[in-house]
Amino acid sequence: MSGLADCQVIGRWRIVGSDTWDRDYLDLVEPAFINIDRGGRGELAFGVVNASLDLEYSRTMVFFTFEGFDEGDEVSGSGSAELQ
Numbered sequence: 207m208s209g210l211a212d213c214q215v216i217g218r219w220r221i222v223g224s225d226t227w228d229r230d231y232l233d234l235v236e237p238a239f240i241n242i243d244r245g246g247r248g249e250l251a252f253g254v255v256n257a258s259l260d261l262e263y264s265r266t267m268v269f270f271t272f273e274g275f276d277e278g279d280e281v282s283g284s285g286s287a288e289l290q
Contacts, residue, residue, distance in 0.1 A: 213263040215289050216242050221252055240287055242268050250274075257281065 221238035223229070231253045232238040238252035240259075248259035248270065257274025266289040273282045 212265050213268075214266055215263065215268045215287065216244055218242075219287070221250070224252075227253060242287075255281065 218239055218241045221232055221240055224232060234253045236251060238250075240248065240250040242248045242259075242261060246261050248261050248268075250257050250259060250272065254277040255274060257272040259270040259272050262269045267286055269284070269286045271282070271284045273280075275281060
């Protein structure tokens with residue numbers, strides 16, 4: 207992984223697509239987003255999912271583990287987001 211200084215994905219981003227969910231579900235409660243902070247933390251919200259993120263960065267990608275809730279049920283896992 208490259209250093210945080212050249213990471214281009216830090217900020218709040220609109221989620222516009224997913225391999226798993228369609229756009230109607232992504233924006234079910236609010237416009238879907240992922241927030242990527244410099245301190246290795248972040249958050250995401252889509253559909254009925256809200257989660258906190260622990261992050262690792264590369265220049266144009268972020269890799270994360272998450273813990274949160276899906277319609278009141280606890281969820282956890284991992285994923286990634288790529289700047290295109």
